[in-house]
Amino acid sequence: MRERRLRHVDKVRKAVHERLTKDINHLSHRAITLQEEVRAGRQPRMQPELLRRRAEELTARLAARDRALEAQSHIVSVTPRIVGGALVVPAGWFAEDKAEATHPSFAADAAARARIERIAMLAVMEAERALGNEPRDDSALKCGYDITSRQPVRPDLLPDDRLFEVKGRAKGATTITLTKNEIIAALNKPTQYWLAIVLVNEDDSTEGPYYLQGPVTQAPDWAEVSKNLELEELLHRPRLFTAFDPP
Numbered sequence: 001m002r003e004r005r006l007r008h009v010d011k012v013r014k015a016v017h018e019r020l021t022k023d024i025n026h027l028s029h030r031a032i033t034l035q036e037e038v039r040a041g042r043q044p045r046m047q048p049e050l051l052r053r054r055a056e057e058l059t060a061r062l063a064a065r066d067r068a069l070e071a072q073s074h075i076v077s078v079t080p081r082i083v084g085g086a087l088v089v090p091a092g093w094f095a096e097d098k099a100e101a102t103h104p105s106f107a108a109d110a111a112a113r114a115r116i117e118r119i120a121m122l123a124v125m126e127a128e129r130a131l132g133n134e135p136r137d138d139s140a141l142k143c144g145y146d147i148t149s150r151q152p153v154r155p156d157l158l159p160d161d162r163l164f165e166v167k168g169r170a171k172g173a174t175t176i177t178l179t180k181n182e183i184i185a186a187l188n189k190p191t192q193y194w195l196a197i198v199l200v201n202e203d204d205s206t207e208g209p210y211y212l213q214g215p216v217t218q219a220p221d222w223a224e225v226s227k228n229l230e231l232e233e234l235l236h237r238p239r240l241f242t243a244f245d246p247p
Contacts, residue, residue, distance in 0.1 A: 002075045009073045013066070020062040027055040112170075120168025120198035121146060123206045133162070144185025145193065163189060164196045166209075171201050175228045180220045183227060187219055197234065212237055 034048035121137065128135040128149045139146040147164040163185070167176045176197065178186075186193045195215040199207040212234055220227065 001077075005075055006073055009069050013069050016062065016065050016069070020058050020065075024055050024058045024062070027051045027058070031055065116168040116170055116200045117166070118168075119200050119204055119206060120166050120196075120209075123168075123198045124164055124166050124196045124209045127209050128162075128164075135164075139166075142181065144179075144181045147196075160192050162194060163192045164194050164211075165215075166196045166198065168198045168200055169231060171199050171207070173199075174231055176231050176234065177226050177228050178216065179226050180224060183216050183220050186214070186216055190214055195234075197231070210235060 028051075031048040031051035034044045034046060034051065037044045038048065121139070124147055125135040125137070128147070133149045133151050135147050135149040137146070138148050144165070145163040146166040149162040149164060151159040151162065153159070165178070165182050165186070169176065176195075178195075186195075190213075193213070195212045197208055197210040197212065201207070215229065215234070216227065
């Protein structure tokens with residue numbers, strides 16, 4: 001609080017000094033000019049004494065503002081008083097507890113989820129290498145997909161890269177979440193974009209990868225940040241393929 005208040009006081013002090021000093025100097029200079037005209041026998045439209053009094057008033061005002069700002073900079077903390085309290089619990093917390101009770105999962109914490117995602121990424125990259133492709137990890141780019149897989153060049157064709165959004169899920173999970181960025185990438189490149197699903201067992205063995213092209217059919221709403229998809233429905237889609245049995 002002290003640092004914020006002192007920054008504010010310094011900012012106000014500089015602005016006040018700049019404005020009032022400029023006005024004082026202008027009035028003083030104008031008063032001197034008019035005094036010279038009076039001495040020369042001319043009658044100016046405004047008396048120099050009036051301008052001199054205004055300059056003195058502004059000088060007094062500047063001093064008063066300095067004292068007030070100096071008083072504001074003296075901050076003394078007092079003993080805080082607690083007047084109320086609240087415990088805020090996200091609704092998703094209870095939803096996760098309920099889901100885990102129905103579908104036990106070993107991905108309850110961030111470290112476990114990161115491990116599952118890492119296992120899933122390795123599974124997809126190994127599958128792509130087994131197919132003769134050259135996968136590259138692009139997950140850090142936040143471009144809407146995790147892996148770019150380059151297919152071998154044929155004499156008569158330069159195939160497009162395959163773009164994979166990898167979703168690793170613990171065995172027993174029920175949903176998959178696609179972010180707005182991932183949905184837009186899927187709709188922008190429908191023939192290149194694939195959703196790769198990898199189910200990870202408790203012993204770190206995997207099922208899949210399962211490839212699904214066209215996981216979404218419509219753009220997200222303007223305020224929508226993500227979309228949840230039923231995992232069971234995805235695994236029964238007619239256009240679902242395993243990595244080693246592509247279309």
